[in-house]
Amino acid sequence: MAKKLLKKNFKKVLAFDLGGTKLACAVVNSQGKILEENKILVDLRQGPRSLINQFVELGTPLIKKYKLKAGAIASAGPLDPIRGILLNPTNLKTNGASWGVVPLIREVQKKLKIKLQLENDAAAAMWAEHWVGSGRGVANIVIVTLGTGVGVGVLANKKLVRSGRNLHPEAGHIIIDHQNTDSKNAAWLCGCGNYSCAEAFLSGVNFTKHLSEKWSEPNLTGEKLVARARRGEEEVLIEFRNYGKRLASFLRSLIVLFSPEKVILSGGFSHAADLFLPTCEARLRELLTTRREGVDLLPQIKVSQFRDEAGLLGAAYVALARAF
Ligand SMILES: [Zn+2]
CATH class of the missing domain: 3.30.420.40 (ATPase, nucleotide binding domain)
Structure with a gap:
């Protein structure tokens, strides 16, 4: 699949990496190069609502600047990657209370107005290694x-x-x-x-x-x-x-x-x-x-040779593989 991606003529996608402490967002091209990256501490105080606002805050300026059409979110699980939902995520809670089912892709897509995919962050890290890392x-x-x-x-x-x-x-x-x-x-x-x-x-x-x-x-x-x-x-x-x-x-x-x-x-x-x-x-x-x-x-x-960027690169790989 990596070879096919290389032929896609430097397409760019939006990549998010959602962890228990940080949310990172980047623009990645089809050569696996990060063009711009921002990250913030995850705000869990108001449950999924505050988190979804953070996706919008990070994603909107990059979508405008690079005219992006597609992206993906690598997230800590459990989650359903096909339906785009978080399933009572282990490390995302508000004051110890579980979040239950969160339709993350539907909610973020509605606000960012680009096509998004969801993938487990470890699966994304694996794709990053397979694409441009030691795998x-x-x-x-x-x-x-x-x-x-x-x-x-x-x-x-x-x-x-x-x-x-x-x-x-x-x-x-x-x-x-x-x-x-x-x-x-x-x-x-x-x-x-x-x-x-x-x-x-x-x-x-x-x-x-x-x-x-x-x-x-x-x-x-x-x-x-x-x-x-x-x-x-x-x-x-x-x-x-x-x-x-x-x-x-x-x-x-x-x-x-x-x-x-x-x-x-x-x-x-x-x-x-x-x-x-x-x-x-x-x-x-x-x-x-x-x-x-x-x-x-x-x-x-x-x-891994990557310090922090494996989730972002893997999310980009998923976006490129599924969206184009
Ligand atoms: Zn456990």
Whole structure:
């Protein structure tokens, strides 16, 4: 599909990336180049209404300036990409209250007056890697985004993997430990309301929150944790190594399901991979010992080369692929 896109003579599209904390908006051309980009903190105070106004605020000037006709929104899930609706999104809430079903595409399209598509942000990040990133030419990719939440996007046999009913597979909410459900251990409560989802352990936000509570350090941030680990504080390094082992267990499940040649770690927390990836890879080799012969399931693991822009580039890819 990438080759076909290149022939589309520098078409430009509007791309949005909606996360739990930021909304980014960019104009991207059919070569995968970002021409202009703006971002703001997500305003969740009045529920979906204030958020939809933010889409309009960011999108309108760019649509006028570049005379855009089409675009796409990459968003945190769960969502229905075909119907263009958010389904009780895990990381978008107002004062802890869930949003239920939000007809996002219909509402934003009505105001911006251009054709829009919706895609899960991890699927968008996967398309970005496949299009212009380290997944170019690779037919089987699993991307794991480690940010506010944990998202998974899968390319198998060059096709995006959907789950049933055209939904996106929300693999970040696979429960990887049953004991915290029995004890209702609030330390491992996931944003989806269950205990011990992969996301409850592995999102950068939850990893930091857990250590902040464990060590009674309310002002702990992800940046501080990374800085302390890089200074060699053993107590912090142990936690990153434990994180690496948990990530290996999660990746092992995804690998035996989807057999990727390449696993790409993306999202803010992936930039701390030097602190957990060596442990993760060593554990993964152990966990896949019996799956190396004939077809070697041990994948190459890469950290995404994109800092923030994978969601935007993936949204642009989706807009170009579906709209023209
Ligand atoms: Zn969950």
